[in-house]
Amino acid sequence: MSEELSFFNQVYEIVKCIPFGRVTSYGAIAKYLGTAKSSRMVGWAMNNSHVALQNIPAHRVVNRIGLLSGKQHFGTGDEMKKILEKEGLEIVNDQIQNFSHHFWDPQIELKY
């Protein structure tokens, strides 16, 4: 696929491909790009995502345990939680319930 795109750009592409009501983890994206240990960069990409493109559903990206690690970055309140709940997900204590069930693996779904 577009392997000429930068790491950040690839992250954006993947995140944009996340279907409605589905979630994934930073590590999954990083691993898909071949840089499993660079999961922090995925987070940084998200941080810049609102600057590069605002059509990035970053709220569907959480850490590997389904915890809303970046909810504070979306809004001062529980905006991220509300969005995810609106997508049909169940959030308890800033944590996605049945995370594995709603998990969207780019390696399986995008399957290059």
Added chain:
DNA sequence: CGATTGACGTACG
């Protein structure tokens, strides 16, 4: 220009 931080994850003890 050097040191620290950061939306994480894996490895090791």
Added chain:
DNA sequence: TCGTACGCCAATC
């Protein structure tokens, strides 16, 4: 099984 340490790369201080 749980806790701590390190890696990764870019941006910011």
